[in-house]
Amino acid sequence: MIRIDREALTAIVAHARRDAPNECCGLLVGKGPAEATAGPAKAGPYVLEAIPCSNGASEPTKRYEISPVDYFAQIRRCRRINEQQSENFAVIGAYHSHPRGTPEPSETDNAQAFRDFVFVIVGLGGAGMQIAAYTLAGDTLTPVPLTVVD
Numbered sequence: 001m002i003r004i005d006r007e008a009l010t011a012i013v014a015h016a017r018r019d020a021p022n023e024c025c026g027l028l029v030g031k032g033p034a035e036a037t038a039g040p041a042k043a044g045p046y047v048l049e050a051i052p053c054s055n056g057a058s059e060p061t062k063r064y065e066i067s068p069v070d071y072f073a074q075i076r077r078c079r080r081i082n083e084q085q086s087e088n089f090a091v092i093g094a095y096h097s098h099p100r101g102t103p104e105p106s107e108t109d110n111a112q113a114f115r116d117f118v119f120v121i122v123g124l125g126g127a128g129m130q131i132a133a134y135t136l137a138g139d140t141l142t143p144v145p146l147t148v149v150d
């Protein structure tokens with residue numbers, strides 16, 4: 001199970017709507033499974049923040065690409081926070097949108113996925129807005145229940 005702060009979820013949906021008809025993308029900052037399971041209650045990654053990134057893909061209506069510069073900047077930012085506040089934040093995932101489709105992962109999404117990372121997809125097409133989270137199991141992105149935390 002993956003937990004996500006409502007504010008982060010709202011930010012992802014707003015970004016998806018703002019960037020349509022292009023796919024939007026961004027990074028998910030929070031606590032990884034190891035840190036989250038250290039607590040008394042629930043296991044699984046906990047997304048605290050959604051960081052909007054610009055989509056660097058050459059065909060942004062069909063693909064997304066997060067720049068390594070943005071990725072490294074967030075890793076550095078997490079490190080700073082961790083040093084200053086004895087926290088354990090990390091870049092634990094990425095999100096992107098399907099402006100005309102459902103949040104079902106595409107072939108490209110599966111091909112580009114990697115282990116120990118949360119992939120959140122917003123679908124603006126289909127039957128209204130839908131949002132889903134996945135992690136890689138074998139070579140396929142597999143849905144994981146997403147719980148919103150207020």
Ligand SMILES: [Zn+2]
Pocket residue numbers: 096097098105106109121
């Ligand atoms: Zn996709």
